Amino acid sequence: MNRILMTASAALALATFAAPAFADEVNVSGEIAVVCNVTAPSDVNTLDLTNAGAQPIGAVNVKCNSYSGFKATVESVNGGKLLSADSPSAYSYAINYGVGPVSLTSPYVVFAAQPGDTLSIAAAASAAGRDYGISIEGISTTDIPYAGVYADTLVFTVDVQ
Amino acid sequence: MKTIFATAAVLSVIAAPAFAQSSDSTLLTSNVALICTIDAPSDTTVTLGSGSQGIGSVTAQCNSSTGFTSTVASANAGFLADSATTSNPTKYAYTVAIPGSAPQQLTTPYEFDSSTSGQNASLLTAVTYPISISVGAATGPAYAGNYQDRLTFSLTAN
Numbered sequence: 363m364n365r366i367l368m369t370a371s372a373a374l375a376l377a378t379f380a381a382p383a384f385a386d387e388v389n390v391s392g393e394i395a396v397v398c399n400v401t402a403p404s405d406v407n408t409l410d411l412t413n414a415g416a417q418p419i420g421a422v423n424v425k426c427n428s429y430s431g432f433k434a435t436v437e438s439v440n441g442g443k444l445l446s447a448d449s450p451s452a453y454s455y456a457i458n459y460g461v462g463p464v465s466l467t468s469p470y471v472v473f474a475a476q477p478g479d480t481l482s483i484a485a486a487a488s489a490a491g492r493d494y495g496i497s498i499e500g501i502s503t504t505d506i507p508y509a510g511v512y513a514d515t516l517v518f519t520v521d522v523q
Numbered sequence: 524m525k526t527i528f529a530t531a532a533v534l535s536v537i538a539a540p541a542f543a544q545s546s547d548s549t550l551l552t553s554n555v556a557l558i559c560t561i562d563a564p565s566d567t568t569v570t571l572g573s574g575s576q577g578i579g580s581v582t583a584q585c586n587s588s589t590g591f592t593s594t595v596a597s598a599n600a601g602f603l604a605d606s607a608t609t610s611n612p613t614k615y616a617y618t619v620a621i622p623g624s625a626p627q628q629l630t631t632p633y634e635f636d637s638s639t640s641g642q643n644a645s646l647l648t649a650v651t652y653p654i655s656i657s658v659g660a661a662t663g664p665a666y667a668g669n670y671q672d673r674l675t676f677s678l679t680a681n
Contacts, residue, residue, distance in 0.1 A: 395542075402547035409553035419549065428543070444553065449588040453553075498551065506647060508588035509557035519546040 398426035400434060400520035403496060411444070411453055411512065416497040422459075424473075424520050425491035431475040431483050431523040434494075438466035439515040444501075448510030456500045457516070463500055466516075476523060559585040561593065561678035564654060571603070571615055571670065575657045581621075583636070584649040587680035590638040591646060595619060596675045597629035603658065603670035613666045617658040619674070626657065629674075639681070 403420030410417060426432040436457065442465050444453040456463035459472050473494055475482035485492040564579025585591040601618075605611035618626035621635045635652070638645060 397542045399542060399545040400547050402549040405550040405552070407552045407554075409551055411553050411555060419551070444551065446555075446588075449555075451588070506588075507555055507586065508647075509555050509586045510588060511552055511554050513550060513552040515548050515550050517546060517548045519544065521544045 394427065396426075396428050396522055398424075398428060398432055398520045398522055399491075400424050400518050401491075402516065402518045406498075409444075409498060409501065411501055411503075411507070414500055414502055416458060416499040417501075418495065418497045421493040421495045422472075422518050423491045423493050424486050425488075426475075426483075426520060426522065427487045428522040429483065430477050431479060432486060432520055433474040433523055434472055434518060434520045435469050436466065436472045437469040437517045437519070439517065440513075441468075442466035442514075444512035444514050446508075446510035446512045449508035449512075451503055451505035451508050451510070451512075453501055453503045453512055455498050455502075455514075458497045458499050459494050472518075474523070555586070557587055557680060559587060559591060559678050559680045561676050563674065563676045569656060569658060571658050572660065573658070575620065575655045577653060577655045579654060581652045581654055581676050582649050583646055583652065583676075583678050585646040585678055585680060590681040591636075591678055592634055592681060593636040593676070593678045594632045594634050595621070595629065596632035596677070598673040598675070601628035601630045601672075602662075603672050605666075605668040606671045607669060611666050611668050613661050613663045613668065613670075615658050615661055615670055617656050617672075620655045620657070621652050632677075637681075 401423040403422065406419045409419075422434070422436075424432065424434055440452075442454060442456070444455060454465075456465050457472075458464065464470050464472070473482075475486065477483075482492060561581060561583045563581055567578045569576050569578065581595075583593055597619075599614075602614040602616055604614050616628060618628050619633075620626040624633075624635050627633045636645075
């Protein structure tokens with residue numbers, strides 16, 4: 363009887379050693395960081411203050427690899443006016459990026475790519491990025507056109523949606 | 524070994540650059556040139572002792588926001604004097620009349636128009652001032668001679 367029991371115990375021990383004991387796992391992942399970059403047109407010093415027509419100033423370039431799209435805004439430091447340290451007068455103007463003149467009395471979303479706007483999103487994600495041509499138009503003043511250097515700064519910002 | 528791999532993976536994610544926002548700017552400038560000009564009448568001959576005589580017009584223009592000053596000065600301090608010799612004692616005093624001002628004998632330069640900062644709307648486009656003079660009697664004997672003076676009109680942005 364004892365022998366039988368001992369044999370049974372040995373069999374049990376063997377069964378326990380046969381169970382798998384070295385399972386492990388590893389997660390593999392990588393990341394492409396979100397990179398959105400905007401490049402404004404070069405500075406412009408050739409604006410004709412007597413010309414209310416469209417005066418192209420170059421293109422804004424947007425590069426953004428966010429699949430959810432992007433939003434670009436433009437803001438005028440002087441609220442849409444060309445001002446001069448030499449003169450109390452002001453010249454109003456608007457910008458046009460192809461959809462009609464926009465007054466910059468407050469920051470303005472000039473272009474955006476929503477999720478699903480695959481063409482714009484893909485273009486912005488390309489190596490060349492997406493260009494938006496910008497014109498200044500509607501330059502006018504109701505003030506006295508005194509001599510002076512009139513200026514404003516346009517600040518372009520791009521952000522992910 | 525597994526612990527080492529996990530640590531390396533976490534570090535690589537943190538080190539990846541992320542620029543979800545970007546800004547750039549364009550400076551727009553344009554210049555309205557300063558234009559301050561004045562044109563005197565052409566040289567003219569006047570008749571001595573014949574009262575007020577028009578000698579032409581002065582044309583002035585100035586777009587300075589800080590204003591301007593217009594003056595007229597006489598080379599002989601308000602007299603017609605012999606142009607050939609300074610030994611001729613005879614002179615003819617005269618006055619210059621410019622609209623907006625009382626007739627002046629120009630013993631010193633006279634400011635006939637001006638504006639202050641922010642008030643210069645009057646000369647943004649060219650303005651014409653008709654000028655006349657009145658020549659008085661001769662001082663001393665009316666010796667023969669060619670009597671003349673030179674008027675210099677000046678306009679200066681303030």
